[in-house]
Amino acid sequence: MIIVARKGLTADELDNIRERVEALGLRTHISIGGTRTIIGCIGDEARLGHVSLLSIPGVDSVHPVMRPYKLAARDFAADRTSCVQVGNRTFGGEACLVAAGPCTVESERMMKATARAVAKQGATVLRGGAFKPRTSPYSFDGLKEEGLRILARVQDETGLPVVTEVLDPRDAALVAGHAEVLQIGARNMQNFSLLREVGQLHRPVLLKRGLAATLKEFLLAAEYVMSKGNMQVILCERGIRTFGAETRNTFDLAAIPWLKSETHLPVIADPSHAAGRRDLVAPLSFAAVAAGADGLIIEVHPDPGTALSDGDQSLDFKGFAQLMRDLKAFAAAAGRTV
Numbered sequence: 001m002i003i004v005a006r007k008g009l010t011a012d013e014l015d016n017i018r019e020r021v022e023a024l025g026l027r028t029h030i031s032i033g034g035t036r037t038i039i040g041c042i043g044d045e046a047r048l049g050h051v052s053l054l055s056i057p058g059v060d061s062v063h064p065v066m067r068p069y070k071l072a073a074r075d076f077a078a079d080r081t082s083c084v085q086v087g088n089r090t091f092g093g094e095a096c097l098v099a100a101g102p103c104t105v106e107s108e109r110m111m112k113a114t115a116r117a118v119a120k121q122g123a124t125v126l127r128g129g130a131f132k133p134r135t136s137p138y139s140f141d142g143l144k145e146e147g148l149r150i151l152a153r154v155q156d157e158t159g160l161p162v163v164t165e166v167l168d169p170r171d172a173a174l175v176a177g178h179a180e181v182l183q184i185g186a187r188n189m190q191n192f193s194l195l196r197e198v199g200q201l202h203r204p205v206l207l208k209r210g211l212a213a214t215l216k217e218f219l220l221a222a223e224y225v226m227s228k229g230n231m232q233v234i235l236c237e238r239g240i241r242t243f244g245a246e247t248r249n250t251f252d253l254a255a256i257p258w259l260k261s262e263t264h265l266p267v268i269a270d271p272s273h274a275a276g277r278r279d280l281v282a283p284l285s286f287a288a289v290a291a292g293a294d295g296l297i298i299e300v301h302p303d304p305g306t307a308l309s310d311g312d313q314s315l316d317f318k319g320f321a322q323l324m325r326d327l328k329a330f331a332a333a334a335g336r337t338v
Contacts, residue, residue: 001045002075003053005037006060013058014039020056024048029071029231033078040076042227069219069263071226072233077264081294084204084232084266086181087161089124091204091234092266096327096336097295099125099163099268100320103310104132104140105147108154113302115158117317121324122338125181126151126160127297131167132309133187140308148178155180163206163297169197176203186210186238186273189221199228206297208236208270215255219263235259235267236297237288239274248276248313251284256291268295272313278304281315282323286330289338298323 003017017039018028026043041048045064053062067073083090091097100118105111105128115126130147132140143150148164155162161180166172167188175182181204188194189210198205205225209218222233237256239249251274259267271284285296301307301314315323324338331338 001041001048002063002065003039003041003059004061004063005039005058007036009037009058017056017058020051021048024051029076031076031078031082036078038076038078040071042070067262068216069223071231072219072222072263072265074262074264079264081260081266082231082264084234086125086163086204087159091268092294094337096289096293096331096334096338097125097268098123098324098327098338099127099295099297100300101127102129102301102307102314103299104129104308105143105150105164106308108150110302111150111154112157114300114317115154115160117302118300118320119158119160121321123320123324124160125163125297126154126158127163127183127299129165129309130175130178131165131171133165133167133185134309145174148175152178166194166198169193172197172201176201180204181206181234184208184221184225189213189218192224195221195224196228199225199230201230203230204232204234205230206234206236206268208238209240209252209255211241211249213240215258215262219259222263222265233265234295235263235265236270237267237274237293238270247274247280249274251275251287253287253291256288256293260292266294267292268297269293270297272297272299272310276313278313278315278319281313282319282326285323285327289327289330289336290334292334 029040081092083092100123132142163181165183166175242250269288299314304311304314
């Protein structure tokens with residue numbers, strides 16, 4: 001249930017509405033926009049059935065939220081997009097932000113070189129995996145805690161906020177102590193214990209769509225995080241598994257405008273994992289931005305041929321610089337900057 005407040009709502013009226021709803025055992029989420037205020041009612045809406053909400057001072061209208069994902073639904077926010085603050089930039093604002101870096105943290109020297117290179121070309125977030133879920137148990141699965149310490153030092157030295165993946169609920173607080181953004185990878189999109197845990201932390205969460213997840217399942221995964229109080233969720237389309245073998249995954253371009261119309265959350269794309277081939281990263285990036293993506297997350301490595309993971313889909317520094325130059329025209333056509 002959402003309550004739309006009247007224009008000119010006073011602070012006392014807002015407090016009164018909130019207290020009336022919470023007295024019935026529901027939680028409230030307040031979203032104040034430029035032209036309206038939304039009071040989201042979270043819990044058993046049947047308890048509101050006998051209350052004349054329209055008679056409460058300051059209430060303009062009341063609307064049920066029919067979608068199973070309540071907090072993520074577009075109607076739940078006062079403005080079109082909820083911006084998620086990362087460092088001094090926002091996902092969901094006018095600019096299309098780019099996170100870039102290697103699949104896996106390999107050494108401090110490599111991470112520093114990559115951070116400087118991608119920042120020079122306009123990237124605003126550094127990506128790098130310390131804990132890596134791998135299909136084979138014999139593949140390199142990250143430097144773990146040492147990788148986190150490297151990321152933290154590089155973040156402090158370069159000023160680039162770091163996004164890195166968390167795999168286990170028991171490690172969530174540890175990762176949050178070293179990184180600005182917590183990534184939930186495709187394989188963990190429905191790890192509900194992990195989603196609940198990061199929902200209790202005050203860190204933005206970059207949530208990737210699962211390998212074969214429907215968009216409804218994707219938004220319900222976001223709902224798990226948000227239901228625990230963390231509304232700072234960034235949705236990431238990274239391709240889904242279909243019958244084709246020509247690319248690593250099938251990039252669901254239509255998911256981007258659909259998510260933008262259905263939810264108030266920022267939506268970004270991961271063309272590297274969608275393609276699995278570096279020659280396709282640029283065209284998929286252009287398509288994603290033209291479709292309305294609020295950002296990109298791109299794999300970049302100083303020497304992809306020697307990368308310990310995902311070298312085939314990683315751009316080198318020269319390739320990333322070319323991508324960022326070419327991307328500006330597509331962003332401008334979509335009314336955005338990079």
